[in-house]
Amino acid sequence: MIESSAIVLAGGRNSRMGYQNKSFLKLGESNFIEIVLEKVKEFNDIIIVTNAPDEYEYLGIKIVKDIFPFTGPLGAIYTGLKYAKYDNSIIFPCDMPFVNHKLLEHIAKIAKGYDGVVPKVDGYYQPLCSAYSKKCIEIFGEGLKNGITKIIDLYPLMNIYYMTRKEIEQYGNYDDMFININTPREYEKHIKEDLNGNRDMYCRKIK
Numbered sequence: 001m002i003e004s005s006a007i008v009l010a011g012g013r014n015s016r017m018g019y020q021n022k023s024f025l026k027l028g029e030s031n032f033i034e035i036v037l038e039k040v041k042e043f044n045d046i047i048i049v050t051n052a053p054d055e056y057e058y059l060g061i062k063i064v065k066d067i068f069p070f071t072g073p074l075g076a077i078y079t080g081l082k083y084a085k086y087d088n089s090i091i092f093p094c095d096m097p098f099v100n101h102k103l104l105e106h107i108a109k110i111a112k113g114y115d116g117v118v119p120k121v122d123g124y125y126q127p128l129c130s131a132y133s134k135k136c137i138e139i140f141g142e143g144l145k146n147g148i149t150k151i152i153d154l155y156p157l158m159n160i161y162y163m164t165r166k167e168i169e170q171y172g173n174y175d176d177m178f179i180n181i182n183t184p185r186e187y188e189k190h191i192k193e194d195l196n197g198n199r200d201m202y203c204r205k206i207k
């Protein structure tokens with residue numbers, strides 16, 4: 001088992017998806033949240049941060065509610081870190097079903113000794129497929145109090161290890177893995193058309 005917490009973000013408004021909870025979109029026989037939980041199953045402490053705990057109860061996982069509701073991913077990560085058992089936590093969103101679980105385990109390995117580990121490719125950050133330490137509780141809490149909504153605006157205050165494309169691509173193609181499903185069109189394109197809802201194809205893709 002991995003001695004680190006895994007914080008799954010599953011409490012967004014889902015407005016671009018027409019307010020349909022992305023966690024429960026189907027991919028083969030499973031749904032997104034089940035697929036995400038499979039990726040983090042080796043972590044010793046798994047936490048779902050959401051505002052709709054009832055919907056996730058059947059999963060039998062530790063569920064916590066946002067301490068500051070409607071503050072987006074920054075507030076959700078703040079809450080997750082507060083409840084995390086370990087000093088270092090990996091963060092993962094419910095709407096990125098193709099990231100290889102080995103990349104998450106790699107992120108967890110690097111995390112010790114840094115405030116954060118964040119993929120940064122072609123100048124773009126992936127702040128929600130990352131790791132943060134408990135030291136960030138104070139930084140993120142202050143940020144939220146001061147009206148900051150974007151986590152990346154707080155990076156200058158943190159000691160972050162930025163992962164490069166080369167490092168990430170030991171585990172799969174960056175552009176394939178970091179597909180983020182936010183709209184019905186993206187779901188149609190990446191899940192239904194590319195994969196025909198075929199879970200076996202998905203499994204091959206993340207290997």
Ligand SMILES: Nc1nc2c(ncn2[C@@H]2O[C@H](COP(=O)(O)OP(=O)(O)OP(=O)(O)O)[C@@H](O)[C@H]2O)c(=O)[nH]1
Pocket residue numbers: 009010011012013014015016017049050051066069070071072073075076092093094095128182
């Ligand atoms: N717990 C919690 N998770 C959130 C919150 N906002 C976003 N997330 C999660 O963070 C990830 C990225 O969310 P976004 O796609 O930026 O936002 P969203 O609200 O899900 O979708 P939109 O309304 O279309 O922007 C997803 O896994 C969301 O479930 C929040 O306020 N609380």
